[in-house]
Amino acid sequence: MAKHPVLVDVTDRIIERSRRTRTAYLDRIRSATLKGKVERSQLSCTNQAHAFAAMPNETKIRLKEATLPNLAIVSAYNDMLSAHQPLDMFPAWIKEEALKVGATAQFAGGVPAMCDGVTQGQPGMELSLFSRDVIAMSTAVALSHLMFDAVLYLGVCDKIIPGLMIGALTFGHLPAVFVPAGPMTSGISNDEKAKTRQLYAEGKVGRDALLESEAQSYHGAGTCTFYGTANSNQMLMEIMGLHLPGAAFVNPNTPLREALTREAARQAVAISAEGKQFTPIADIVDEKVIVNAIVGLMATGGSTNHTMHLVAIARAAGIDINWDDFDALSAIIPSLTRVYPNGKADVNHFHAAGGMAYVIRELLDAGLLHEDVNTVVGHGLRRYAEEPWLADGKLAWRPAVAAPLDRDVIRPASEPFAVDGGLRVLSGNMGRSVIKVSAVKPEYRIVEAPAVVFHDQNDLLDAFKRGELEKDFVAVIRFQGPRANGMPELHKLTPALAILMERGFKVALVTDGRMSGASGKVPAAIHVSPEALAGGPIAKVRDGDIVRLDSEAGTLEVVVPAEEWATREAVHVDMSHNDFGVGRELFAVFRNTADAAEQGAMSFSHPLWRD
CATH class of the missing domain: 3.40.50.2300 (Response regulator)
Incomplete structure (x- = not known):
């Protein structure tokens, strides 16, 4: 061939x-x-x-x-x-x-x-x-x-x-x-595990039930x-x-x-x-x-x-x-x-x-x-x-086997689950990012809604628990990039956002941070570059701005006039609370020198790549 x-x-x-x-x-x-x-x-x-x-x-x-x-x-x-x-x-x-x-x-x-x-x-x-x-x-x-x-x-x-x-x-x-x-x-099914996580997020089961479910999965x-x-x-x-x-x-x-x-x-x-x-x-x-x-x-x-x-x-x-x-x-x-x-x-x-x-x-x-x-x-x-x-x-x-033994799990290249690999690059006035749509249903791949801005994933979860997110919105979680705080994964947001989607709301996530390799369902524009701490345009977004995430067209835009966007100043956030605790003091040199996500987020400059 x-x-x-x-x-x-x-x-x-x-x-x-x-x-x-x-x-x-x-x-x-x-x-x-x-x-x-x-x-x-x-x-x-x-x-x-x-x-x-x-x-x-x-x-x-x-x-x-x-x-x-x-x-x-x-x-x-x-x-x-x-x-x-x-x-x-x-x-x-x-x-x-x-x-x-x-x-x-x-x-x-x-x-x-x-x-x-x-x-x-x-x-x-x-x-x-x-x-x-x-x-x-x-x-x-x-x-x-x-x-x-x-x-x-x-x-x-x-x-x-x-x-x-x-x-x-x-x-x-x-x-x-x-x-x-x-x-x-294999332990319990992934569906069963995910269901228990969502029930816990909704307060319908206690921590004992959650721990037992997790222990049966990771066993x-x-x-x-x-x-x-x-x-x-x-x-x-x-x-x-x-x-x-x-x-x-x-x-x-x-x-x-x-x-x-x-x-x-x-x-x-x-x-x-x-x-x-x-x-x-x-x-x-x-x-x-x-x-x-x-x-x-x-x-x-x-x-x-x-x-x-x-x-x-x-x-x-x-x-x-x-x-x-x-x-x-x-x-x-x-x-x-x-x-x-x-x-x-x-x-x-x-x-x-x-x-x-x-x-x-x-x-x-x-x-x-x-x-x-x-x-x-x-x-x-x-x-x-x-x-x-x-x-x-x-x-x-x-x-290898002549034909897959379970066509719900593996398909031949002539009859795939989808004709593409499900990873897209998004670009626009918010910067460049990637989105994985292979786990996102087609009807959720385009979202246009007001921004709700957070600087910590726990703030979003607190807002969810207070019932403040029962609406269409795009969660913009910034100052999560390599230089800001080491780019932690934001996987624990998935159950809460998935619940809101199941309740009929249009929801998406935009972040200069990472999502876990286990995350799915929720349309998420991640690794937004340049990151907020480096002066990236994601730092210009305000609550209520209309954000359009279109994974079909490959765009990520804040819908504001170009003149206004060009003159709007970026928000600055004090990140000193990330400087200490659990060894973070020792990693300052990594945060201070990290490349952007698209350059691999490497904290040391390899000699081959120096000008």
């Missing part, structure tokens, strides 16, 4: 736009690559002695030889967070497999992993976005010892995978295999089962060729999960400089792979957080993408899945119905993915149209 012309055109534009920065990146990576030598060979004897002093004898002997590959393990393990708790056993398995194939492995370092589910609506959420950059920096610290010839990255959730990716690409001369933990088994080890940012991460690692094929959605604590983890170690040795298939991550993550990632996001209705994270990841590889690329690809990529919040199923149901292997095959056969890319298992994405299984207890792969 010939590639779709828009896929080719967007890719060509990205290649041309990135020519200077990509060339500079690759030149730097090539200069860091040692030819025919292990990484630790550049260290002094004293350096090396420090690095293997605590190792078991067999590992120490091999490290002394300085000829055999040594794998780094960089992990986001902690046992508070369900998604990362299964990673506990992975280093032992990896070390065992490395020894079996003549290599060694060391736990190079840990990176922090915070959970937006725990911090949602709390002050700690203001650290969440920038934890991505801390993770990237922590990865650099782990790898700075120059002891490693390939890296296994163990992580799952929202900021962890993007942070690990930025760190990995900074050390782009090293091969990398990403190793997921898998989703927890065991593994990733949350809705299709939010965490599971979008795993989809991306799969479609970018950085996992073993089919590794994304295998449950933890199963024989198949262990087999995939052990095989990841063996494959990391194979693609190391001393292996037979040397493949540094810089040679995998190129312009075509970044385009494939965007395509996967559109085809599966993935998290809007990746309109920032993918930009940041691409920039770490010297690749320049923007929201127009997302918009152009969304227009041609069919929606092939319905997974909560875009449908009723969870990721376990999606995986059982055909999963990523089926989606990738459909996109390849429709000419909507670049097949000619490098992956951790060799050249060509077609291997990822296979799914893993245990044949007589041994890991093997077989072709």
